Amino acid sequence: MALVHKLLNGTCILRKCPKPSVALYPFLGTRFADYCSSSLQKPAAVPGKASSQRKTEGDLQGHHQRDVALDITCPEEKPEVSFDKAIKDELKNHFWRLKDDIVNRWIGPEGRPLHEVLLEQARVVWKFRGKEDLDKWIVTSDKTIGGRSEAFLKMGKNNQSALLYGTLSSDTPQDGESSRSGYCAMISRIPRGPFERKRSYDWSQFNTLYLRVRGDGRPWMVNIREDTDIIQRKNQIYSYFMFTRGGPYWQDVKKKLYLYVFVRVYLKYKFLKVKLIPFSKFFFSNQGRIRDAQYQLLLDKISSIGFTLADKVDGPFFLEIDFIGVFTDPAHTEEFAYENSPELNPRLFK
């Protein structure tokens, strides 16, 4: 119901979190993000609710309902003010999750019987069907370093997809130390167990990433992070490019004007495309620089996945994601797409 209010008013759900704090203190950063998003939601919820409640009730029930009291609150929107109750609820929630964890351990890996896990050939890891699915993602942009890009995440039409949209701006922040700017990213939250224990995904029986997305022609980067306990590995990312098709950024068909218009209009309402990216194609980079020494992406401890846009083109962008899954492509036999050479890395060949 809150979602309906927000869509009616055109209010965007703002989901932002300062990037440095997330990177440096992931535990704190996640908590920070919770407080961030909820505190930003609350002021938006209260005025929107009252006015749209008036609007919907007025529309539905006619003039004599205009004098509905404005302080009738929807049950789920009542703000929680009791600190003790919140702490108790949190503790109860964690103990409940611990109990579930123990019972699931008895059943099998990830709470399902072993034969089911072993025979599985496709799994949907993230899907976007409701607001709670959006809570599993963090959206950042270069606003954290002082830039002017903006990115927002909201549910798409009919709650069938998520829409990441915004504006990219490569104006560098004037702080004397940044020379480049202009990026937006959507990163999944690290899965947590009871008492906020860090968990990881085990995708070792799959070999391809399956994405159902609709983009606007801009090249996105898919980044995967591995789970690690040492901070020196926090900036190691495995990435690959996802080229989305169509949209208003085609440069080469401008000459054929009739075709350009036709193509542009046609592609504006194109279908969701399926992107299959084998895990063997992901290349290794550390601190944003692609390394000469390339290592295979090991799939048994995956921490998070992210989509980044940083293609130096200013302007609006959007990416609509239906779901993200992993599956075993039986025709894909490649283990690792890149080689190390003795000239660049002699120590790997000693």
Next chain:
Amino acid sequence: MNPLILTIILMTVFLGTMIVMASSHWLMIWIGFEMNLLAIIPILMKKYSPRAMEASTKYFLTQATASMLLMMAIIINLMHSGQWTITKVFNPTASIIMTLALAMKLGLTPFHFWVPEVTQGISLTSGLILLTWQKLAPMSILYQISPSINLNILLTMAVLSILVGGWGGLNQTQLRKIMAYSSIAHMGWMTAILVYNPTLTMLNMLIYIMMTLTMFMLFIHSSSTTTLSLSHTWNKAPLITTLILITLLSMGGLPPLSGFMPKWMIIQELTKNSSIILPTLMAIMALLNLYFYTRLTYSTSLTMFPSTNNMKMKWQFETKQITLLPPLIIASSLLLPLTPMLSILD
């Protein structure tokens, strides 16, 4: 790696353990541990990847901390006894600290957290050396100080290790983690009997090393690191599938295989010393271990797991040669009738 350098490093690992086992001076023992640790780090990082680097770092940190604690215990012992010879530990504090240090080196609970992470991050051959050879040196020191170890601490750690080794291995699909948790559980069994009859610790160690060697050799032969890839061995080498079945059940402690021998002897020795509840608990918790071994055999040997055509083509990958597999199989499955010959271990 360059064969000459590899030989030197392996010889240093060997020499380190031999120095620990053969010395009578506490300082030489500590030196032996350090030699062993420093030489095994390049072995763990043989197939370099960021994960292997993380595993080696974790291993180094835990073992170095354990060596530091051992050094502190040695110095406290020196303070109270005035001499460096390894006889018994003269001070209860030094004994407790030494027990904790050696438990860290072995991977006993509550110091077991590094074992699955490190074993998972390194290659199968390095994991083999880690889980078999590296256990010899700390166990030999525990054997030598066994008269003066605090029974409560050791038994608590042993029982918790068996529990954690069983519970932790329950829903693993990665084979190296399964072997790591099995190592934790077996170390628990070994240390439980240490104070009562150290000979049985040595027996358990021998049988455990043979069984773990066999398991790792079979995994190396089929180049499998997950349960799913192991379940395709019926395609490639059906005989290996049978051997995996036998060895896994032997590790689970099923009679009439040789893995039953140490468990039987340990339970018998514990009941002779009038502790009834403890061996009952240990035997019940060993069932957890048996459960996940049996689950592994179910998917590997007892059923023909469905596989794609791609997997059926695994013959094109080279077969690794395994040295000494037949004697290892015999040793890990058929030694039970030799139990009356235990007296040679004394």
